Structures are given as C-alpha cells and as structure tokens.
Amino acid sequence: MMRRAGTGAPSNLISPTRDENALIQKAVRDAQNSLILDLSCKGLSSVPPSSWSIMLQELDLNHNRFTALPDGIVFVGHALRKLDLSHNCLVSLHPSIGQLRQLTQLLISRNPIRELPAEIGLLSSLQSLHADHCKLVRLPRELAACTKLLVLDLQYNQLTELPPSFYRLSSLGMLLLEGNPLQSPPRRLIRHTAAVLSYLREHCTPEQDYPQQVPPKKQSPLLPVSPVPQIPTPSVERESVESTEHHTVDLTANMTFIEFCTAVRRQFGGTWMNCNVQVALRYELAGKSHPIVSDDDVKKFILAMQTGKRPMLRISRIEQTTES
Numbered sequence: 001m002m003r004r005a006g007t008g009a010p011s012n013l014i015s016p017t018r019d020e021n022a023l024i025q026k027a028v029r030d031a032q033n034s035l036i037l038d039l040s041c042k043g044l045s046s047v048p049p050s051s052w053s054i055m056l057q058e059l060d061l062n063h064n065r066f067t068a069l070p071d072g073i074v075f076v077g078h079a080l081r082k083l084d085l086s087h088n089c090l091v092s093l094h095p096s097i098g099q100l101r102q103l104t105q106l107l108i109s110r111n112p113i114r115e116l117p118a119e120i121g122l123l124s125s126l127q128s129l130h131a132d133h134c135k136l137v138r139l140p141r142e143l144a145a146c147t148k149l150l151v152l153d154l155q156y157n158q159l160t161e162l163p164p165s166f167y168r169l170s171s172l173g174m175l176l177l178e179g180n181p182l183q184s185p186p187r188r189l190i191r192h193t194a195a196v197l198s199y200l201r202e203h204c205t206p207e208q209d210y211p212q213q214v215p216p217k218k219q220s221p222l223l224p225v226s227p228v229p230q231i232p233t234p235s236v237e238r239e240s241v242e243s244t245e246h247h248t249v250d251l252t253a254n255m256t257f258i259e260f261c262t263a264v265r266r267q268f269g270g271t272w273m274n275c276n277v278q279v280a281l282r283y284e285l286a287g288k289s290h291p292i293v294s295d296d297d298v299k300k301f302i303l304a305m306q307t308g309k310r311p312m313l314r315i316s317r318i319e320q321t322t323e324s
Contacts, residue, residue, distance in 0.1 A: 024048060031056060040064070040084070046071065049257045049294060055079040062107070063087040069094040071256065078102060086110055086130065098122035109133055109153070121145035121210070132156055132176065141165040144210040155179050164204030167197050260298045264315055285311040 024042055028051055031037040036058040037051055045065040052072040057079055061070070066088040073080070074096055082105040090111035097106075098119030106123070107130045114135050121142030128151040129143075136157040144165035149172050156179035169175075175197075177190040185199040255263070264281065281292040283301050286309075292301060304311045 028054075035079070036060075047073075052076060053293070058082040060084045061088065065089055067091065069097060071259075072261075074099050075261070081105065083107070093117055093120070095119040101125060104128070106130070116140055116143065118142040124148070127151070129153070139163055139166075141208065141210045144168040147171060150174065152176070160184075162196070162200060163210070164200045164208045165210040167201035167204055168210065169197065172197065255298050255302065257293070257295045257298050260292070264313075281313070281315055283311040283313045285309060 024039060024044075025048070027038055028048055031051070031054050035054065035056055037054070037056050038060040039047065040060045041063040043065060044061070045067065047059075047061070047070045049072070052075040054076070055078075056076045058081060059073075059076075060082075062084045064087075066085060067090060069085075069090075073083075078101065080100050080103055083100065083103060084105075084107040086107045086109040088111050090108060090113050092113060093108070093116055095117045096119075097117060098121070100123060102125050103123050104125050104127045106126060106128070109130045110133045112135050113131070114137050116131070116136070116139060118140045119142075120140060121144070123146055125148060126146045127148050129146075129149065130151070130153045132153045132155040134157055136154065136159055139154075139159065139162065141163040144163065144167075147168060147170065149169050151174045152169070152172060153174075153176045155176045159177075159180040159182060161182065161184040162177075172193055175193040177196070180190075182190060184203070185196050189195045189199055261281065283290050283292065283304070285304055290297070290300070290311075292298060292313075301311060301313070
C-alpha cells in the first residue's frame with residue numbers, strides 16, 4: 001500500500017512505483033470477476049484504459065490526484081452502482097455524471113468543489129451523496145429530483161442556503177448540515193431533517209421549485225474530438241449479420257483509446273452510443289488484422305494513416321452470452 005504523509009492530502013501522494021503499478025494491474029484483472037475496482041491511495045490522475053472494458057459495479061478512487069471525472073466513465077455508466085472520488089483534487093464535476101443512471105452511492109468528500117452540475121438531478125437511483133468538507137457555495141435545485149436519497153452529507157461547506165425545492169426529498173432520513181454559514185433554513189433547525197424539509201416546503205415558491213423533468217441537454221463526448229486536416233480520414237465498417245455500413249471518422253494526432261472509441265461510436269450514433277452495447281475495434285492492414293485495445297494501438301493505427309497505408313478500421317458488436 002502506498003504511504004501517505006500526515007493525514008494524506010492528495011498533494012502529498014507520491015507517484016506509483018513499479019511494484020505499485022503491478023498492484024494496479026492486478027486490481028484491474030481481479031475486477032474482471034468481482035466487478036469491483038479498488039484503486040484507492042495509488043497517486044493516480046487517470047484510470048487505466050483497460051478498466052473501461054469491464055462493466056464495473058463499484059469504482060473506488062479515493063485518496064488520489066484526480067482533478068476531473070475520469071475519462072471514459074460513461075462506458076460503464078449503465079452498470080456502476082458506487083463511485084468514490086473522495087480525497088482528490090476535483091474542482092468541479094463534469095455534466096456527464098448525469099449518465100450514471102444506476103449510481104446509488106456517490107462520494108466526493110474533501111475535494112475543492114464549489115458547485116455541482118444540474119445534471120446530478122438525473123441520478124434517479126441515487127441513495128447517498130457524501131459531499132462534506134468541500135467548498136460548495138450553492139447547490140442545484142435539480143438535486144431535488146433524486147427522490148430516492150436517504151443520506152445527504154453536506155457538512156463543512158460554504159452554503160448559506162438550501163434550494164427550497166429540496167422539500168421534495170421525502171425519503172431523506174439523514175441530512176447533515178453542520179459547519180455551514182446557513183441562513184435558510186435557520187441554524188436552529190439544521191439538526192432536524194423533518195423540520196428542515198417542512199421549512200423548505202413552506203418557503204418554496206413555484207419559481208423556486210425544480211422542473212418536473214430535468215431538461216435534457218445535447219450529449220457530447222467526455223473529451224471533445226477536433227479534426228486534424230493533415231491526418232487522412234479513415235473508412236470504417238460496421239459488421240453485422242444483416243449488413244455492412246461504411247462511415248468516416250475524424251482523428252486527432254494524440255488521441256487516447258477512450259477518445260478514439262468515443263469518436264467511432266459518435267459517428268455511428270444511435271444505439272452505438274449506448275453504454276450497454278459493447279463493441280470491438282480492429283483494423284486490417286496488409287492482409288493482417290490488428291485489435292485496438294490500448295493507446296498504443298491507436299497510435300499505430302494513426303501512424304499507418306499518416307504514412308498513407310490506408311488501413312481499414314472495423315467495428316463489431318460483442319454479443320453477450322449467458323451460460324445455462
């Protein structure tokens with residue numbers, strides 16, 4: 001286990017050693033069976049790309065160096081139940097957090113986050129949100145759409161008021177508000193969840209209430225992909241038992257594996273953007289087939305394009321089988 005100085009602020013974490021990298025790879029392999037990936041206290045600022053091929057149910061990234069939501073997390077969004085990003089360096093949450101519709105536990109404690117995105121209201125399965133010891137100055141009224149919330153920990157932030165729409169959190173059994181300069185609701189009520197919800201209901205006007213449905217926003221990939229003119233545009237085939245379709249994909253010079261997958265999925269659109277659809281990528285060159293499963297594979301493919309070899313990129317659906 002990596003040592004942390006003192007109480008372990010993220011800035012004190014050291015980079016993974018060779019032995020620790022081996023432990024990281026072992027954790028990824030173990031997660032293939034358990035669907036639980038524990039990469040806590042590893043000094044990480046990114047998640048190994050191979051992790052996103054696993055339909056993770058739990059992802060533990062506490063006590064690391066993350067400054068943003070991990071790239072590629074949308075690929076496991078339909079399966080993830082628990083996400084722990086506490087004790088990191090997050091200054092915000094990307095709106096794509098709203099795509100994690102099966103998430104029941106979200107831990108972002110002890111990060112310098114000042115605001116939460118409105119899209120957090122799309123987490124319809126969320127039961128506990130721990131955002132204590134952050135730097136939150138306001139909360140989105142859309143959070144009131146998370147009506148399954150049982151625990152909401154907002155201790156030791158910089159909140160002066162709660163959105164009146166929070167009266168709709170009728171399942172809330174534990175609302176923790178100590179350590180905030182609250183004015184509304186008044187401090188005399190903050191230790192009594194039922195009293196707080198009652199106060200908010202009495203003071204909520206129609207203009208302050210949350211929309212019955214969070215307005216959908218146009219979805220964009222976690223990492224924008226910008227075309228680079230000097231790189232030729234490859235042709236890509238989608239293989240199926242019914243038909244073959246041809247498309248082109250814009251590339252960037254330093255694409256990661258996650259960016260590459262996102263660009264291909266985006267080009268096909270429709271169900272191919274659905275995280276439930278698992279796909280395999282490969283390219284054919286000089287009569288040989290080469291799988292694309294890592295950043296290095298993407299670099300080799302782009303190099304082949306740049307040198308005029310025109311490899312054929314193929315995408316195919318991975319059929320899910322069940323054992324009887």
